[in-house]
Amino acid sequence: MSLVAIIDIAHPDLALTPTIRECPDASIQVVPHSTTDPETGLFFFLVDGADEAFEAALEDDHTVPHWTLVDDLGSTRIYQLEHTDETKLISPKTAELGGLMLKAESNDRGWTVRLHLPDREALSTLWEYCESEEISFELYRMFRQDEWAGGRAPTLTDEQQAALVNAYEEGYFEEPRETSLEDLADRLDISPTAVGGRIRRGTGKLVETTLLEE
Structure with a gap:
């Protein structure tokens, strides 16, 4: 039985963590399609509240060697980023386990991610991987896939x-x-x-x- 897990992860070397902590008022989301091919090294982020201070933080972020502003929509901007080899990511491991990253958004410490995983064994393996990488891993919620879709219970009117x-x-x-x-x-x-x-x-x-x- 596949499952959806909502997890808080944190580590100083996780992608964009220095920028997240420097600009707590900015809300950052991973554009989902960019996690389907982690080998490209390119990731896209949707940022609400991006400004000059945010881009200055990107310049100082040791997880981001290069970034490009793709689109400026006023209060929201889209960025294309590359990460250093030392940057910690969980999307490649998630894909290796047969999972998908459905959503990833910043919180005050790092990231809250919503993952689709094939079973509990995959979730346990991912937890062990994060533990070996010293990535904080806090399981917030877990749902059977046949009972949860799109972030809300289908039978709640x-x-x-x-x-x-x-x-x-x-x-x-x-x-x-x-x-x-x-x-x-x-x-x-x-x-x-x-x-x-x-x-x-x-x-x-x-x-x-x-x-x-x-």
Whole structure:
């Protein structure tokens, strides 16, 4: 049974880590197709919040010997980068194990990656590889592929998602609660009973699809 794993990885020599730590307000994503052929040595990155300071950080980044601005879309820029031989990457090892890197985006320490892997053995092998390379490896979530697609549970309805997101944003899950079912009902223009039902059913479905398998 194939699986999707969401993992936080960190190491000073991981690709772009010096730039990530120098420019924490910039959001960096790997353009997915660039990880399908790691032997080319060329990678593409989509950056929100790129500016002169970001490009100055690229110049000082020891993982990036060469970079090219491919497109400037205003608040978003696309860069083509090369990495040094000493740069640590997990995409080649992932491909070697028969996996795919579905998504990679920067966090405050390094990268959060979403990987499609053939089985738990491949995940274990990848963890052992990261351990041997002294790459911090924190498994955040893992899902069976037949129960997870595109980053959201397929059986969670739009109404349940809206109720859960509003409840979270308004502090319904805080202790003490910062809002009530009545307030959420006013925001969603439904009854408090309906809001409570959507929250319960949505939470139950999230537990079923994200936790029970583990």
